[in-house]
Amino acid sequence: MQTKTKGAQTVFRALTLLQHVARLHPQGVTIGALADEATLDRATAYRLVSSLVEAGFVERDARKVYRLGLQAMQLGLAAMNQAPLLEACRPVMQRLARRTEDTVFLVVRNGDYAHCLHCEEGAFPVKAMVLQIGGMRVLGIGSAGMTLLSRLEDDQIESLYARHRDEFEPGGPTLPQLKRHVAQTRKQGCAMTDGLVTEGVGGVGMSFEITSGGHAAISIAAISSRVPAERKRWIAQLISEEVRSAGFNPTA
Numbered sequence: 001m002q003t004k005t006k007g008a009q010t011v012f013r014a015l016t017l018l019q020h021v022a023r024l025h026p027q028g029v030t031i032g033a034l035a036d037e038a039t040l041d042r043a044t045a046y047r048l049v050s051s052l053v054e055a056g057f058v059e060r061d062a063r064k065v066y067r068l069g070l071q072a073m074q075l076g077l078a079a080m081n082q083a084p085l086l087e088a089c090r091p092v093m094q095r096l097a098r099r100t101e102d103t104v105f106l107v108v109r110n111g112d113y114a115h116c117l118h119c120e121e122g123a124f125p126v127k128a129m130v131l132q133i134g135g136m137r138v139l140g141i142g143s144a145g146m147t148l149l150s151r152l153e154d155d156q157i158e159s160l161y162a163r164h165r166d167e168f169e170p171g172g173p174t175l176p177q178l179k180r181h182v183a184q185t186r187k188q189g190c191a192m193t194d195g196l197v198t199e200g201v202g203g204v205g206m207s208f209e210i211t212s213g214g215h216a217a218i219s220i221a222a223i224s225s226r227v228p229a230e231r232k233r234w235i236a237q238l239i240s241e242e243v244r245s246a247g248f249n250p251t252a
Contacts, residue, residue: 013040014048021049021058021066025111028065061163068111070136085210086118092242093218097122100235102222105131107144107205109215112160113137114145117216128201128221137197138167140178143205144219146191150182151207151215157182189250190236194224202227204235208248218243 020037021029029037035045049066052058056071086106093104101122107114116131130142139149139160149157161168161175168174173181173196185191191205204227205219220235227235243250 010048013038013044014052017045017049018052018057018072021052022068022072025068028061028067030065034066085216088246088248089216089218090118090120092246093118093120096120096218096220096238096242099238100220100222102220102226103128103130105144105219105221107131107148107217107219108210109139109148109151109217110136112139112164114139114142114148114217116144124222124226126223128198128203128223130197130201130203130221138164140168140181141172142197142219143191143193143203143221144207144217145205146181146185146193146196147205147207147217147219148215149178150185150191154179188236190239191219192229192232192236194227200224202232204232204239206236206239206243206250208243208250210248 016038017034020034031042031046031049034049035042038045040048049058053060053069056069058066058072059069060066085108089106093106096104097120101124103122104120105116106118107116113136116133116135119129119131119133121127131137131144137145139145139152149160152160157178158175161178168178181191181193181196189206191203193205194202196203200223201221202224203219203221205217207215207217210216218239220239240250
C-alpha cells in the first residue's frame with residue numbers, strides 16, 4: 001500500500017508541475033519558479049520536470065526555461081475534435097468552401113504554433129492543401145499563422161522568432177519581413193499571403209477570439225492565379241461575415 005501511495009504522490013506532483021507550466025505558457029518558467037509554485041524542493045522539481053521533458057510533455061530551451069511540449073499540445077487538441085468551436089465553425093467552413101470553391105481551414109493557436117483542427121474542400125479541381133488536419137506549424141507561416149501572430153505584441157514576436165529561427169530559415173521570412181507582414185495584417189484586419197508556405201499558393205486568413213486570451217483563425221488557400229488582390233478582399237469579406245454569423249468577433 002505504501003508503494004502505491006508513493007507512486008501516486010509522484011504522479012500528482014508531476015501533474016501539478018505540468019499544470020504550472022501550462023499556466024505560464026508560452027512565456028515560460030524557470031525551475032526555481034516551478035519549485036516555488038509547487039512547493040517542492042528544487043531537486044525534486046527538476047527530477048520530475050526532466051521526466052516530463054523526456055516524455056515530450058514539456059520542452060526546455062537553451063536558457064533553461066520550460067514550456068509545454070508538443071505531446072501536451074497534441075493531447076489537449078485531440079480533445080477538440082468534438083469541441084464546441086469545431087461544431088460552431090463546421091457549417092461556416094462548409095458555406096465558405098461552397099461559395100469560394102476553395103479549401104477552408106480552421107486553425108487554433110497553441111503556444112508558439114498554429115494547429116489545424118479541420119478543413120473543408122471546395123469544388124475547384126486544383127486543391128491547395130497547405131495544411132493537414134492535426135498538423136502544426138510555427139506562428140507566422142501561412143495566412144492563418146500570420147493572422148494569429150499579428151495578435152502578439154512586437155516583443156513577443158521577436159522572442160518567438162528567436163526561439164524558432166531554425167523553422168523560419170532558410171526558406172521562411174526573415175524577422176524584418178515577418179514584421180512587415182504583421183504590420184500589413186494589422187492594417188488590413190486579415191492576412192493576405194502569396195507563396196509564404198508554398199510557391200504558387202496564396203491565401204487569406206482572419207483570426208478571432210474563442211476564449212479569454214485564446215484565438216483561432218479561418219483561412220482559405222488557393223493557387224495564386226485564383227486569388228488576385230480583388231478576390232482576396234472579397235474572400236476576406238466573406239470570412240468576416242461568416243465568422244460573425246457564428247457569434248465570433250473577427251479582428252487581426
